[in-house]
Each structure stands twice: as C-alpha cells, then as structure tokens.
Amino acid sequence: TLQHYFIQSNLRNMAEFEKNEELSEVIERMWKKDENAAVIDVDFKIDIGQRTFTGDKLADNVDSSLITYMNEDLFNRESYKRFYDLLDNYESLVGVEEVTTHFELMEMKKFIDVIVLSNPIIIAKEYLVSKGWAPDDEEEFKDWLWDIWFKLYKRGRKQKGQSNQGGDSSGFEHVFVGEIRNGSVIGFHNWIQFYRLSFFQLISNITLYCIAFDCSLNL
Numbered sequence: 001t002l003q004h005y006f007i008q009s010n011l012r013n014m015a016e017f018e019k020n021e022e023l024s025e026v027i028e029r030m031w032k033k034d035e036n037a038a039v040i041d042v043d044f045k046i047d048i049g050q051r052t053f054t055g056d057k058l059a060d061n062v063d064s065s066l067i068t069y070m071n072e073d074l075f076n077r078e079s080y081k082r083f084y085d086l087l088d089n090y091e092s093l094v095g096v097e098e099v100t101t102h103f104e105l106m107e108m109k110k111f112i113d114v115i116v117l118s119n120p121i122i123i124a125k126e127y128l129v130s131k132g133w134a135p136d137d138e139e140e141f142k143d144w145l146w147d148i149w150f151k152l153y154k155r156g157r158k159q160k161g162q163s164n165q166g167g168d169s170s171g172f173e174h175v176f177v178g179e180i181r182n183g184s185v186i187g188f189h190n191w192i193q194f195y196r197l198s199f200f201q202l203i204s205n206i207t208l209y210c211i212a213f214d215c216s217l218n219l
Helices: 002-016 021-032 072-076 078-085 102-115 119-130 138-150 171-177 191-199
Strands: 044-046 067-070 179-181 184-186 203-209 212-217
Touching: 021 119, 067 191, 072 078, 078 102, 078 191, 102 138, 138 171, 171 179
Parallel strands: none
Antiparallel strands: 044 067, 179 184, 203 212
16 A cells, blocks of 8 residues: 555665764754753643544544644743744745845844854854864854855746746745645744644644644645
8 A cells, every 4th residue: 555655665764774973963962952942741732633644635633733732931032033033024835936125134134143142053053163064253154054044046937927036935934934836835844833824723634644744824
C-alpha cells in the first residue's frame, strides 16, 4: 500500500542518514540554552487527536483545536513580539510580488537586533564563524542574516497581472510564514504562525503526520 511504501521509504532514509556529531552537539546546546523557549503543558497544550496516515487527506480528526491552551504572556517577550510582528507582512500566494514598506523594513531590523542577542543565535554564530561560513563582525553578521532570511527571490511563475521584476518569496516567509503554491501549503514550519492563523480561524482541515501536517489556509 501507499502507507506501507511511505513508512518503508522513511525507514530506509533514516538508515542511510549519517549523523554529524559536531553539528548535533551545537544544536543540542542551542536547544538547552534557549532562555525564551515555550514549555509544553506550561506555556501551551496540544490535542493531537487520533492516529493518522499519509493517505488521510483533508480530514480534521479532532473536535478541538490542535493548540488547546496558550500562555498569551509569551507574546509580551521581546523576541516573540518582534517575530509576531513579521507574520502579516507577506503575500501568501507564490507568484505574487512582495511589496515591502518602510515600516516592515523597520520591523525586520528590530527582529534581527533582538535575536542576535539570544543564546541560540550566539551559539550558532560561534559555530558558523569557526567554520568560516559567517562573518564575526556584529553588523556584518546582521547583514548576513538579513540576506538569508529577508532577501527576496522568485519561487514560482508570476500571477496574472503581476510584473516580472520583484521577488515573491524569501527564506523567512517560506519557513516561518508559509506559502500557497498550486493550491497547496508549502513551508510553514512554525507553531506560532499556526497558533495565529488558528486564532483568527484562517486554518482548517488539519491532518497530523507524526511531525508534519496537512492543512488548508483560508487567506
């Protein structure tokens, strides 16, 4: 069956995966030293519902929301607040040119100014600099982060009536905000955006697959 093939394929992929011990240690340090991490069953609670499979499409298998409780005080913390401010700055459809205002540029700058002072980014920077992959100078490092996360590029064909000049995607938008391409949600690896869209009832048809999920965005 399709489900059996999917499970066997993933087991083969895991068997072929070669762990990078050095990188794993860095990531573990970043995780443990995150002073702003939200704690499950303290800051938020989830209801994962019943077991699902990869063939279960467009079936919402729980009566309640995935996130059943959220400590809203989290969003008063500086890093959360600056991150949250960025989530409404993007066009969700791939192929629609992004137009960035001066106010949005300032929000991006404030976000980077805050997160470079956090333990996870400090640890990540030390590692990247030691490998020669990132600049050591603080301002140059901020510019480097900006290019990785916020520099626009083209992900898909332009929508009808759109110019062919500007970019329609960025690393930040794809990973943290999510995009819609050919009717499917792509990217969207971010629980805060998930909570935000759920709060405003802009997400539905949720099907969880272990550590991934299908959903529909009503944008």
